Amino acid sequence: MTTGPIPFDRFMDEALYGPRGFYTSGGSAGRRGDFLTSPEVGPLFGAVVARYLDAQWRRIGEPEVFTVVEVGAGPGTLARSVLAAAPACRAALRYVAVEISAVQRERHPDSVTSAETMPTEPFDGVVIANELLDNLPFRLAVFDGGWREAYVDMGSDGRLIEVLSSPFDPAPSVLPPSAPFGARAPLIDRAATWIVEARSLVRSGTVLAVDYGAPHTADMARRPWRDWLRTYRGNERGEHYLAAPGSQDITTDVPFDQLPTPDSVRSQAQFLQLHGIDELVAEGKRVWEEQAARPGLEAMKMRSRVSEAEALLDPAGLGNFLVAEWRT
Structure with missing residues (x-):
């Protein structure tokens, strides 16, 4: 650690993204990683996001080049699921997977543009921040x-x-x-600045942020701080945030009142239902029933939509995440 005392956000920056930081050295999402995110539950989340992208593409007039920038893309799990869902915007789609970790970028699919930093030129499309804001130093x-x-x-x-x-x-x-x-209480200045900068890149389209959070900072201040200031390692809660920096993730619930006012805020369950998760689950059940006597790989994938939906919509878990949209 740099000679202190240093502000907590600077410590967190070094612990996560410094030369020996958690993400720099290979920390990641996934069942074999350090924490589980919605895309890692299965491909259903990405299939719903693909429907959302189609809706945004149509909303802004179906541009010939529709750029989707996923920031904090990890190993590219969401990108794979979105592309596998064959969205209607596929021919126009330019998918940019932004990930600071070189180890994670090596795992990105060939069909995306893999980058360490965000684009610098304005574009028409969508910026996706799925469980990114909680990891920005605060x-x-x-x-x-x-x-x-x-x-x-x-x-x-x-x-x-x-x-x-x-x-x-x-x-x-x-x-x-x-x-x-x-x-x-966390003071998420960097997350708020990130939203402003992301919006400035989107000529027409949307910035979409999905994260665990709370509507008001004051509510978080009244809760035990260990509930919202957490560490993770090996898919389990880690040690105190000052213990062994670089060996564990450090994360916070996101106080959404510190972000620029969004055009909409919904729970993840509401967002997924709005964009067709129930239809996709019904399709999965139908395909499984048709092929249950001699199920193939596709039928097994369809059957898994039921259990995936239960996890994604769980009001005590992922379903209670907040989804905010800033539209241009």
């Missing part, structure tokens, strides 16, 4: 009679410790005037 506010900013330093025994700044003057307006002693 500042950390702590209440001890007043709101202070958390910094990370090296203790005399060589272990990382947390130290607090002087009280904010004034405190960020998203923070409640008072909170339980020791309460915490």
